[in-house]
Amino acid sequence: MDSMNPHVRVGVIGTGVIGKEHIRRLTHVTAGAEVVAVADVDPARARDAVAGLTGARVHADGLEVVRDDQVDAVVVASWGPTHEEYVLAGIDAGKPVFCEKPLAATQEACVRIIDAELAAGRRLVQVGFMRRYDAAYRALKDVLASGSIGLPLMMHCAHRNPSVSSHYTPDMALTDTAVHEFDVTRWLLDEEIVAINVLTPRPNRRGGELQDPLLILLETENGVLVDVETSVNIGYGYDIRHEVVGEDGTAELGAGSPVVLRRDGGATGPIPADWEERFSGAYEVEMQEWVHSVAAGASSGPTSWDGYAAAVLSDAGMESLRTGAKVAVKLRPKPDLYATRTP
Amino acid sequence: MDSMNPHVRVGVIGTGVIGKEHIRRLTHVTAGAEVVAVADVDPARARDAVAGLTGARVHADGLEVVRDDQVDAVVVASWGPTHEEYVLAGIDAGKPVFCEKPLAATQEACVRIIDAELAAGRRLVQVGFMRRYDAAYRALKDVLASGSIGLPLMMHCAHRNPSVSSHYTPDMALTDTAVHEFDVTRWLLDEEIVAINVLTPRPNRRGGELQDPLLILLETENGVLVDVETSVNIGYGYDIRHEVVGEDGTAELGAGSPVVLRRDGGATGPIPADWEERFSGAYEVEMQEWVHSVAAGASSGPTSWDGYAAAVLSDAGMESLRTGAKVAVKLRPKPDLYATRTP
Amino acid sequence: MDSMNPHVRVGVIGTGVIGKEHIRRLTHVTAGAEVVAVADVDPARARDAVAGLTGARVHADGLEVVRDDQVDAVVVASWGPTHEEYVLAGIDAGKPVFCEKPLAATQEACVRIIDAELAAGRRLVQVGFMRRYDAAYRALKDVLASGSIGLPLMMHCAHRNPSVSSHYTPDMALTDTAVHEFDVTRWLLDEEIVAINVLTPRPNRRGGELQDPLLILLETENGVLVDVETSVNIGYGYDIRHEVVGEDGTAELGAGSPVVLRRDGGATGPIPADWEERFSGAYEVEMQEWVHSVAAGASSGPTSWDGYAAAVLSDAGMESLRTGAKVAVKLRPKPDLYATRTP
Amino acid sequence: MDSMNPHVRVGVIGTGVIGKEHIRRLTHVTAGAEVVAVADVDPARARDAVAGLTGARVHADGLEVVRDDQVDAVVVASWGPTHEEYVLAGIDAGKPVFCEKPLAATQEACVRIIDAELAAGRRLVQVGFMRRYDAAYRALKDVLASGSIGLPLMMHCAHRNPSVSSHYTPDMALTDTAVHEFDVTRWLLDEEIVAINVLTPRPNRRGGELQDPLLILLETENGVLVDVETSVNIGYGYDIRHEVVGEDGTAELGAGSPVVLRRDGGATGPIPADWEERFSGAYEVEMQEWVHSVAAGASSGPTSWDGYAAAVLSDAGMESLRTGAKVAVKLRPKPDLYATRTP
Ligand SMILES: [Mg+2]
Numbered sequence A, B, C, D: 001m002d003s004m005n006p007h008v009r010v011g012v013i014g015t016g017v018i019g020k021e022h023i024r025r026l027t028h029v030t031a032g033a034e035v036v037a038v039a040d041v042d043p044a045r046a047r048d049a050v051a052g053l054t055g056a057r058v059h060a061d062g063l064e065v066v067r068d069d070q071v072d073a074v075v076v077a078s079w080g081p082t083h084e085e086y087v088l089a090g091i092d093a094g095k096p097v098f099c100e101k102p103l104a105a106t107q108e109a110c111v112r113i114i115d116a117e118l119a120a121g122r123r124l125v126q127v128g129f130m131r132r133y134d135a136a137y138r139a140l141k142d143v144l145a146s147g148s149i150g151l152p153l154m155m156h157c158a159h160r161n162p163s164v165s166s167h168y169t170p171d172m173a174l175t176d177t178a179v180h181e182f183d184v185t186r187w188l189l190d191e192e193i194v195a196i197n198v199l200t201p202r203p204n205r206r207g208g209e210l211q212d213p214l215l216i217l218l219e220t221e222n223g224v225l226v227d228v229e230t231s232v233n234i235g236y237g238y239d240i241r242h243e244v245v246g247e248d249g250t251a252e253l254g255a256g257s258p259v260v261l262r263r264d265g266g267a268t269g270p271i272p273a274d275w276e277e278r279f280s281g282a283y284e285v286e287m288q289e290w291v292h293s294v295a296a297g298a299s300s301g302p303t304s305w306d307g308y309a310a311a312v313l314s315d316a317g318m319e320s321l322r323t324g325a326k327v328a329v330k331l332r333p334k335p336d337l338y339a340t341r342t343p
């Protein structure tokens, strides 16, 4: 790979909905990348995912993808419990790995990945927290960095889905939904969360038996208090709101509506229908920046440490949801390897 | 007072800043009213307040104002601890009383007022919770009544002041600031608050020693969870925000900016400088509706019960602020006299 | 009438929809005023309008209202062609007159009123251009006065009605609809309009045979170019938009929605249903300020000159609509009596 | 080039600011493309533009780029007067050409390009009207297509630049600035413009001698009336506004601010500083879609016909600016080759 127009040859493990989207992006949207190998637990699905992709090999197993000499870097988009094995194999092979969240199925597995990176002496893993690549969140972070609202004191967040599928469990409000707010809180404030408390308001009839919505309270090292509403059956759209309250002012995500429609007695700005509509741009930037970082031989983006912190926070949140009490969040000491964070 | 163009003769007790504003409104803004008598602890200030007001008498004492034969109804705008005596005197005289908040200095005093109204067999007291008269809050209540967002599940509120004077004490965040959110919560949802928890985020340097901001959590009878940010040193303006989260959607107060200015790299909607700018219209409607209700011989607006509930909530909030724990809110059984609420 | 709490006794001529609204406002909303006499071409309607209003006399003729010794000031809300006679009688009697627009049926009649005021040596007439009393328009004027956007160069306006009645004629787009923009243009910029050009876009099917919408171009003495869209069958609501383009920025009327509703895929700010909803506050301020000015013995608000200019502009606009050409607007020299304008 | 992961080898003519940006995008942002050859009037600048780009050849002349066997498609980003020669050479070579605006220096040159395409029997040329690729404009077009506001009757547009360089001539308000509104008008409405009238308001002191702003009126075949403000010295930012007025409602471009900042008395949504910030996304989509269309062997985007129409409109606008009169716009009959337009 030369300096200005290198070409990254990517192997993709897992060719379900998410994996196929990554293949599509790498092929048709991302510059400087090419999908050269894939594997899936269902071989037919793997073959299907690369039909027409000249020169892409289908392997019987994800480990073969990692070890393929023609593969420069690996995307892990398989079932969560398999992540650890593929990520560790990537580290072992010295190949950059982009791993969809969760980094691994348990805190302990995340620690094993961290230890492997420590042993390797460098960061090879990027975790798929795509909000850090969203233009609006980045503008929010820029405002904080500019100091124009002073030190952050509180954040008010809402994470709303129109509906969720029938397999959505109570824990998923933490592990799948609020986990994004856990990560952006840590990233925006550049500090760790030290306590979590999950409160249960009057439930939405639309959610059936599900405890929905939730109000999740987070406290950070510096005492910033963050409230996160998760509403996953609110019907009207996919709506992500976030306001940072500082000493001198506040900054919040804009409405972002491309058009305003005046009809039927109101001026209406459309709200995204789902997360794909809301964050498709972020997914594209995420992949492009990962490919550029791989080509440059540099690490970038959310790290294994961020994946580990998300796992610990999810576990603490689930405990709080079960017990009704505030739960302290305890992370192991942070290795120097993860001292600087980009972006 | 005849049916269509009656004239209400009002006595005003207390001619400080607030009392003088009421005199100005009653004279120059409110239709169908006239200030005919005043009293103040400082007689010179009382005389001054009605200089040029033909026919207005200055009494040595608030009780004389209440008993003045020419006074149809009384506005109490004196120092809080004196409210109880004047309100009870008004009830005793069978005269409608508009009492600025707080209704009285203690829960127990509020109960005595309630008992006096019960003995009198009718509602004579209106408490000055002016937000119920604000056009935007009324629109919010209309949305809830329409059912268009389903049942309310949560509310997110912020009450922000640019700064407060040096005599602002920690308790005042509850008794003076959040007390408005206590009242609008009860009014919007038409149910009682059963628990309060006051959380203390990282303090704002601009507030010096003051614990500011706060995040106050309220739970209602039906499980609606309300979070209230109070920030009383945020510098940028007087900003009141309120979003109701329902089963099918949300409703929030609009920006309300009369103009949008495009200058210096941004499109800016001005934010009110203070509560007078934000709520001057509400104060006018409040007074006009009170005068109309007095002229019609009907009671209207926030009642003694609402004043009592605010006192109980303030006390519970102060306890929570001191102890750091959630505090249950216990109200005495609600008398039938207060069963219906208007507006 | 004494200095601080004077009472203005008002006679109202014309008790149709508009006149009745004025009676209601003067009685129930405006401080310091009382309706003491009325007349209408339909005596039964006049009697009806003051039923229950203690002490209000019903006269057989508008001139009797003007001459009634108990009448301090007159509101003219009768049919347009009758305005001249009543306004002239008011000036003759030395009584302040509030005259609904139009000031008179023709330019010539407006000139006769001006001449009568000149002969009387003082301004007695206020014309009902209520937009000057709207909070948002006043904020726009304040921005201009502040200099924060530099000198005004252009204005973009839209005046939209959901629908109009079947008696709406093509000329009414100028005389009834755009006449408000004529007046606010002159008031905001504090200069005269020197040319008008009426353009006819593709017509709206909803207006049937009516030429609707229009795009009206105005040029002022200083070369400010103003475009005014009139759309009187646009269905969705009553929407008034106005942006001033200055050298350094722009200022426009805000959305003004009291609430924002998130439902059904969009964030919606409601738009007023009609002009009463949009401008009811302006009508109240207008009447209150008129009453205060009458009580103070001062003149205020839009003058006979403003009524005259509106008539000339309407005539020129109708000529442009007929001929398709730009028409120069010629006003007689402006008498010193009208040199200062308030508010 | 195979069907799913073809690679387009691009030659770039002109390596000034715009050309270098295209090279950067093609290399680092666009999937499926590679810059393999360049030329510039300044050979050193050409060499510099591809320093580090493995395998990119530097030719002495743009025509050599077109004829290079390794070049699949050509980007023309050289000085306007040279466009015709390179575009015609591309057509002659049967190679797709992406040509920055203007398509050519004169109407007549545009006609020669059209004739060449007609002779070739297929569309090979795409002109760089990037607004058609902007997400907000596309949403506006979707609204029109949906019929939700009825037939379009008017459009109100503003095109504002904070400032322009000293070489900006009066004609450039038409050829460089308003030309974008000419194109989006034709694209949004899918019909031709038949008349143009350029009006000159009071000039902005910030523009010195320049006649700025302008108000440009366009009339379409169906009578849609479009007003376009061009303000190129307005200081506050780069602001593009566009509202379509339909029979049943309106649709306008949203504010698009990623964040809202509450500070210093206002709620501010940032406005882009320049066209690059506003339209960088559109440039990326434009290039990606062109590359995809080239790879698919299909033509797409703004055509030579669109480039020709822009030239005719610019000429007519300049005539109107000079004469002060409305000018009719006459296009030659539209060849069938350009009957369908994408996107
Ligand atoms: Mg690629």
Ligand SMILES: [Mg+2]
Residues within 6 Å of the ligand: B025, B026, B027, B028, B029, B030, B031, B032, B033, B034, C031, C032
């Ligand atoms: Mg009064």
Ligand SMILES: [Mg+2]
Residues within 6 Å of the ligand: B031, B032, C025, C026, C027, C028, C029, C030, C031, C032, C033, C034
């Ligand atoms: Mg009155």
Ligand SMILES: [Mg+2]
Residues within 6 Å of the ligand: A031, A032, D025, D026, D027, D028, D029, D030, D031, D032, D033, D034
């Ligand atoms: Mg490329």
